Amino acid sequence: MATESSKGGSLQVIGEGNLSLVTSPHAHFGWSTARIMWTVSLSLVPCLASAVWFFGAGVLAPVAGAVIGAAATEWVVARLNHKPQTLPDGSAFLTGLLLGLIVPPGFSPLHALLGGVVSIGIGKAVFGGLGDNIFNPALVGRAFLQASFPAGMTDWSASVARVDAVSQATPLGLYKFGDPSQFASDIATQKLLVGNVGGCLGETSAVAILAGAAILLVTRIAHWQIMVSMVLGGFVFGGVLHLGGVGPSPLFHVLSGGFLFGAVFMATDYVTSPTTPRGQWIFGLGIALLTILIREFGGLPEGVMYSILMMNAAVPLINRGTRPRIYGAKR
Amino acid sequence: MALRSFRGGVHPREHKELTEHKALQVMPPPAEICVPLGQHLGKPANPLVKKGDRVRQGQVLAEASGFISAPVHSPVGGTVVKKTKGPVVGGTTAELLVIQPGPAPAPEAGAPVAIADDGPIFLPPLDPRSVSGKDVVDRVREAGIVGQGGAAFPTAVKLSPPPDKPIDWMIVNGAECEPYLTRDYRLMLERTADLVEGILLIGTALGAKVNLGIGIENNKPAAIRAMREAIAARGARIEVFTLRTKYPQGGEKMLIDAALGRRVPPGELPMAVGCVIQNVGTALAIRDAVVLGDVPRAATLTVSGLGVVEPKNLRVTIGTPLRAVLEYCGGVRPNARRVVVGGPMMGFAAYSLDAPVVKATSGILVLSDAEVAANPESACVNCGKCVAACPVGLMPTRLARLARLRRDEEARDLGIEVCMECGTCAFTCPANIPLVQYVRLGKKNVRNLPRKEA
Numbered sequence: 111m112a113t114e115s116s117k118g119g120s121l122q123v124i125g126e127g128n129l130s131l132v133t134s135p136h137a138h139f140g141w142s143t144a145r146i147m148w149t150v151s152l153s154l155v156p157c158l159a160s161a162v163w164f165f166g167a168g169v170l171a172p173v174a175g176a177v178i179g180a181a182a183t184e185w186v187v188a189r190l191n192h193k194p195q196t197l198p199d200g201s202a203f204l205t206g207l208l209l210g211l212i213v214p215p216g217f218s219p220l221h222a223l224l225g226g227v228v229s230i231g232i233g234k235a236v237f238g239g240l241g242d243n244i245f246n247p248a249l250v251g252r253a254f255l256q257a258s259f260p261a262g263m264t265d266w267s268a269s270v271a272r273v274d275a276v277s278q279a280t281p282l283g284l285y286k287f288g289d290p291s292q293f294a295s296d297i298a299t300q301k302l303l304v305g306n307v308g309g310c311l312g313e314t315s316a317v318a319i320l321a322g323a324a325i326l327l328v329t330r331i332a333h334w335q336i337m338v339s340m341v342l343g344g345f346v347f348g349g350v351l352h353l354g355g356v357g358p359s360p361l362f363h364v365l366s367g368g369f370l371f372g373a374v375f376m377a378t379d380y381v382t383s384p385t386t387p388r389g390q391w392i393f394g395l396g397i398a399l400l401t402i403l404i405r406e407f408g409g410l411p412e413g414v415m416y417s418i419l420m421m422n423a424a425v426p427l428i429n430r431g432t433r434p435r436i437y438g439a440k441r
Numbered sequence: 442m443a444l445r446s447f448r449g450g451v452h453p454r455e456h457k458e459l460t461e462h463k464a465l466q467v468m469p470p471p472a473e474i475c476v477p478l479g480q481h482l483g484k485p486a487n488p489l490v491k492k493g494d495r496v497r498q499g500q501v502l503a504e505a506s507g508f509i510s511a512p513v514h515s516p517v518g519g520t521v522v523k524k525t526k527g528p529v530v531g532g533t534t535a536e537l538l539v540i541q542p543g544p545a546p547a548p549e550a551g552a553p554v555a556i557a558d559d560g561p562i563f564l565p566p567l568d569p570r571s572v573s574g575k576d577v578v579d580r581v582r583e584a585g586i587v588g589q590g591g592a593a594f595p596t597a598v599k600l601s602p603p604p605d606k607p608i609d610w611m612i613v614n615g616a617e618c619e620p621y622l623t624r625d626y627r628l629m630l631e632r633t634a635d636l637v638e639g640i641l642l643i644g645t646a647l648g649a650k651v652n653l654g655i656g657i658e659n660n661k662p663a664a665i666r667a668m669r670e671a672i673a674a675r676g677a678r679i680e681v682f683t684l685r686t687k688y689p690q691g692g693e694k695m696l697i698d699a700a701l702g703r704r705v706p707p708g709e710l711p712m713a714v715g716c717v718i719q720n721v722g723t724a725l726a727i728r729d730a731v732v733l734g735d736v737p738r739a740a741t742l743t744v745s746g747l748g749v750v751e752p753k754n755l756r757v758t759i760g761t762p763l764r765a766v767l768e769y770c771g772g773v774r775p776n777a778r779r780v781v782v783g784g785p786m787m788g789f790a791a792y793s794l795d796a797p798v799v800k801a802t803s804g805i806l807v808l809s810d811a812e813v814a815a816n817p818e819s820a821c822v823n824c825g826k827c828v829a830a831c832p833v834g835l836m837p838t839r840l841a842r843l844a845r846l847r848r849d850e851e852a853r854d855l856g857i858e859v860c861m862e863c864g865t866c867a868f869t870c871p872a873n874i875p876l877v878q879y880v881r882l883g884k885k886n887v888r889n890l891p892r893k894e895a
């Protein structure tokens with residue numbers, strides 16, 4: 111049955127025994143979960159770079175601590191469960207990296223490591239692992255750190271490590287607890303854009319965050335609906351209050367604290383955000399609204415973390431309420 | 442102007458460059474062909490010949506066995522060797538007539554006179570300009586023409602819509618959105634005038650009021666140009682819809698949506714919105730049946746994939762085993778791994794190379810290791826890519842999960858039966874979850890549920 115061909119083609123290589131038999135489709139887009147996770151990690155490089163630039167190379171210690179804590183926990187959990195090793199899919203590394211970028215400069219590497227352990231252990235593994243967790247694991251880790259080490263998590267003194275202009279308190283802290291009359295002159299929009307202000311490692315530079323956002327949007331990894339709706343919500347809700355005589359300008363809201371970092375890297379976490387496009391709009395707007403409310407009327411200067419965690423809890427409900435309309439079906 | 446399309450969909454690598462410049466070739470019939478009695482959706486045809494019979498090319502081998510059925514004609518002149526069960530595409534076996542092509546054997550010495558007339562026997566040609574609609578439908582039924590878009594639905598049934606469903610648009614599907622396949626493209630380029638005639642004849646069959654059109658994806662500009670020129674030359678009123686290249690643009694619902702902005706409701710056929718869709722190959726078969734009196738004797742198909750030595754566009758005698766077609770294309774390369782009949786998105790993996798080409802076969806793909814390489818399945822991360830891509834607005838990840846858990850009622854309530862199994866979800870899933878495969882299983886289970894009370 112072999113045919114004579116100058117190019118050597120023969121049908122024997124696909125004899126009946128070794129035909130690959132599966133049902134359609136016989137084509138795939140080619141991306142994997144691992145490729146997505148590692149690409150997101152790559153998109154955090156500008157933020158990491160801005161942290162080193164503004165706060166010094168010492169900031170790499172807590173970042174490394176968080177990554178090691180998260181990765182080690184992932185490895186151990188897979189071992190204990192006798193499950194295939196999920197470390198190479200990059201999701202635990204990404205969780206650690208995200209956590210490391212939302213602690214203050216000078217944060218204890220050991221505490222960061224503990225945060226990484228909690229992120230994966232409590233934030234993810236107890237729910238059944240990747241895909242089954244309700245809350246953003248990195249934010250679970252951060253909430254744990256905030257509760258356990260409140261002093262360390264609000265110590266911005268290391269902010270001055272390298273660049274003199276970096277103020278000791280965060281802009282939001284200044285706004286909430288400082289002298290409002292001084293505030294406007296102290297925190298110029300330009301500083302917020304560049305990032306030479308006090309704050310958590312990765313969240314101060316809007317430019318770096320937007321560079322990461324560009325990677326996530328060009329590769330179509332992140333749902334643009336979440337980024338856009340959260341930022342839009344910040345402007346709208348912050349703007350309404352501002353016009354009513356409450357609070358700073360909406361631009362300040364969006365550029366300060368963890369707002370942009372949350373919108374680009376935290377709220378867009380696949381597992382803990384809605385799957386439907388309409389749901390993603392509701393999710394982003396909800397986070398923005400809660401954040402502005404906490405900042406203006408709550409006891410804390412910042413509210414992005416709790417807002418995202420609260421909206422995480424609402425995701426199943428949002429998904430159910432925003433099912434796409436079946437093609438051709440009447441309303 | 443924005444290109445016409447639909448919501449959702451994906452952009453698989455096209456691979457059309459392997460064959461799009463290759464003119465159609467006629468492959469000579471092999472030494473033995475196996476003609477299945479059921480080459481269409483519906484009841485298999487009833488055989489009229491038996492072992493040892495001489496058959497003429499175009500002779501009826503088996504007659505239609507009901508309204509939704511189609512007769513089968515002999516693709517060649519030859520001798521019926523046997524009636525048997527054998528492998529067919531789709532993973533089953535079916536009744537086949539094995540025929541040896543060739544002239545009648547020379548009469549033995551002293552035998553009675555040889556058969557006088559052994560040549561082809563076709564239907565009487567009809568004048569396309571004066572033929573009536575009923576005559577066209579009768580001819581389509583008599584010729585056993587079936588849809589070549591994949592489902593192989595008997596075309597005469599589609600051309601006889603019930604009186605309460607007025608049809609105002611007939612659109613020929615020239616989207617050819619499946620990767621690799623280029624046979625519709627070649628037919629549009631090489632048989633343009635005949636295709637225009639075929640479209641007009643379908644118009645005749647459906648009545649004077651029907652508007653005619655053809656939808657072609659914008660990755661086939663030469664076909665769009667050729668069709669426009671041929672339509673102008675003929676002075677015909679046929680609209681050419683340029684569609685955005687996107688899979689599954691050639692799905693009936695997607696094509697109607699893109700061309701006319703009409704949405705076929707769930708569970709309904711295109712006729713619910715006044716439309717009939719026909720494939721390019723079907724329109725040409727109709728033209729040949731009317732103008733030449735010809736019956737389907739060969740399938741026009743694309744042989745492609747990185748695992749075949751010489752990709753080609755071929756006209757292959759119905760009943761030719763896949764093996765013979767691949768041999769005619771120089772055989773397969775050492776990296777060949779999977780043979781797919783149809784396109785890669787919705788085609789069937791062949792389990793036996795003895796399965797024959799049938800009326801509706803559109804392609805034979807030999808996919809290499811690299812083309813079928815797949816990442817291992819991992820957990821769903823709720824990325825929502827399947828939801829965004831599903832052209833019929835379903836949540837494939839949710840449906841797949843419900844199917845896996847046998848929560849059939851919930852799956853039904855979420856519209857699982859609306860799925861047309863285009864495979865977009867599984868194509869796009871980064872966790873490589875076999876989504877459409879689970880949904881297929883779920884659909885089957887839902888069909889077996891007791892009927893929901895109204």
